[in-house]
Amino acid sequence: MTPFHLTNKTFLVTGASSGIGRQVAIGISEMGGNVIITGRDKIRLEETFSLLKSGDNKSVSADLLDNDSLNVLADQLPALDGVVNCAGIVNPLPVKFITEKKIHETFDINYNVQVILMAQIARQKKLNKGASIVFMSSISAQHPHKGGALYAGSKAAIEAFSKVLALEFFPQKVRSNCLCAAMVKSPMYDKAEAQGTKEQMDAHVNKYPLGTGTPEDVANAAIFLLSDASKWITGTTITLDGGFLLGGL
Secondary structure, X not given: OOOOOOOOXXXXXXXXXXXXXXXXXXXXXXXXXXXXXXXXXXXXXXXXXXXXXXXXXXXXXXXXXXXXXXXXXXXXXXXXXXXXXXXXXXXXXXXXXXXXXXXXXXXXXXXXXXXXXXXXXXXOOOEEEEEEXXXXXXXXXXXXOOOEHHHHHHHHHHHHHHHHHHHHHHHHOOEEEEEEXXXXXXXHHHHHHHHOOHHHHHHHHOOOXXXXXXXXXXXXXXXXXXXXXXXOOOOOEEXXXXXXXXXXX
């Protein structure tokens, strides 16, 4: 049997109501896995649920920014073979406009709730031996852009946290890795385009030798990291950028 399958395994996907999170959940179900999806938007979460293949799937609407909701979610979880943390925001701001409120807005979603959720799951011993944890980072963590101080900082922080998980959880053969994506045509792409101009976005897109990515591209990489095909990979970050960082265009 192929090592890429996820048959009879159960995974939690956060931020599953749209974009990359939705596609990761769909991809897991297509590879034979069972999926527990969560997100704040109940209607869009149910849309995701309707797209999943048959299996022991579950939809749990939860606002992870609310401690009570996060605790209820953690309490409901069965033993997991993996977690894919997809919730996130960009929140671009020039440095002179950064406030404490904006710092909290960005880090609470991109870092704090993910750390707290993983801590809860660990305390409740809900990770099976050999489980795989995946975080969504960004090329901004190592290659920041103007206005990206908060976003880049939060992604750099989650990469560091992932490495700590890899070090602490290896006795149980639990792995932790990050996917470091460049521009992906998701709802975040649409928001970025709306905040600038189409001309600016087109100029940026033209710098990608292989074009911009799709949610499927990121989901496929996540499935690889969840599967036994990557059982010798932990504490690393895989870059998905369509050749953007080569800088040849």
